Amino acid sequence: MELENSESYLDDDEDDLDEYLEESLNSLDKISGLQEFMEFCKELNERVDEDDVPNVIIESQAEHQKYFEQLKAFNYPADFLEWHEKHGHVYLWLETTKVVQSKTVLEELHSDWFSLLTHNGFLFLTTDAAGNAYVIDTNVQAPQIKFAAHEEMYFGDATIPNIYSEFYEFEVGADGQIQKNPKNLDTNLIFDENRSFISDSVYLEDYYAQKLKSCGCTSFLEFLKERLRTGLIEYYVLDV
Numbered sequence: 001m002e003l004e005n006s007e008s009y010l011d012d013d014e015d016d017l018d019e020y021l022e023e024s025l026n027s028l029d030k031i032s033g034l035q036e037f038m039e040f041c042k043e044l045n046e047r048v049d050e051d052d053v054p055n056v057i058i059e060s061q062a063e064h065q066k067y068f069e070q071l072k073a074f075n076y077p078a079d080f081l082e083w084h085e086k087h088g089h090v091y092l093w094l095e096t097t098k099v100v101q102s103k104t105v106l107e108e109l110h111s112d113w114f115s116l117l118t119h120n121g122f123l124f125l126t127t128d129a130a131g132n133a134y135v136i137d138t139n140v141q142a143p144q145i146k147f148a149a150h151e152e153m154y155f156g157d158a159t160i161p162n163i164y165s166e167f168y169e170f171e172v173g174a175d176g177q178i179q180k181n182p183k184n185l186d187t188n189l190i191f192d193e194n195r196s197f198i199s200d201s202v203y204l205e206d207y208y209a210q211k212l213k214s215c216g217c218t219s220f221l222e223f224l225k226e227r228l229r230t231g232l233i234e235y236y237v238l239d240v
Contacts, residue, residue: 017048017236018236018238020047020048021048021232021236021238022238022240024040024044024232025229025232025233025238025240027040028040028225028228028229029225029229031221031225032221033221034079034082034083034086034087034220034221034224035086037221037224037225038086038087038090041054041056041092041228042056054092054093054094054095054228054231055091055092055093056090056091056092057090057091057092057093059089059090059091059101061089063103064088064089064101064102064103067088067101067102067103067106068081068084068085068088068102070106071084071088071102071105071106074109074118074123075121075123075138076123076136076138077136077143077219077220079219079220079221080125080136080220083220084102084105088101088102088103089101089102094224094227094228094231095129095230095231095232095234095235096128096129096227096230096231096234097126097127097128097129097134097227097228097230097231098126098127098128098129099126099224099227100126100127105124105125105126108124108133109123109124112156112157112158113155113156114133114155115156115157115199116155116156116157116159116160116199116204117133117135117148117155117208119199119200119204120139120199120200120201120204120205120208121137121138121139121205122135122136122137122138122139122146122148122208122212123135123136123138125145125220125223130150131150132147132148132149132150133147133148133150134146134147134148134215134223135148135212137209137212139205139209142218144214144215144218145214145215145217145218145220145223146212146213146214146215147212147213147214147215148212149213152211153207153208153211153212154166157197157199160197160199160204161197163203163204163207164185164190164197164203167207168183168185168203169181169182169183170182170183170185170190176195185203189201189202189203190203
């Protein structure tokens with residue numbers, strides 16, 4: 001009998017949690033500012049009393065300003081910079097998605113893995129649990145947030161020959177001579193004066209523009225809300 005009572009209490013707690021989370025989703029939809037979103041995450045973290053959704057880790061702001069100043073040199077939209085100016089020392093885990101600190105963003109912009117995207121105007125935002133990236137396409141009039149699946153495309157300078165070979169059927173032999181160029185690509189836009197591949201070629205930009213998938217989000221706040229909503233529904237298996 002004691003076990004049955006315990007299970008009943010657990011069921012009641014789970015029902016209360018589901019009800020609270022469903023109400024939270026309605027509140028999430030109404031959030032209209034980045035600071036409001038941050039406060040929402042903190043309150044949710046405290047009320048749910050979980051280590052996972054959303055996990056809010058706040059580190060010292062002592063060195064944050066220098067990272068933010070470096071971040072401003074890149075062509076990020078104003079709302080992304082606003083987030084990092086105020087919350088760049090905060091790490092959020094939204095179950096499906098990370099929201100990383102300014103320091104990490106800078107490291108990834110220059111990393112061997114993402115620098116080729118950076119050179120071509122696709123700036124790193126953050127990653128998901130599987131190591132896929134979300135980037136902002138700054139080459140279009142209204143910057144768009146896009147998804148970069150790590151298993152579906154090439155990253156890094158070392159993969160440039162693969163991009164030309166697979167996407168453009170452009171082949172270069174071991175002697176450096178062009179073996180195939182069926183699309184009549186302008187080699188002046190492919191190689192520099194030292195016959196090295198140009199890392200910010202229009203052809204590479206076009207490759208990523210076609211391979212990256214739009215997230216359907218037009219602002220960083222919209223992106224954050226959509227990712228948190230997805231995380232809550234999936235983690236707690238909410239029927240909404």
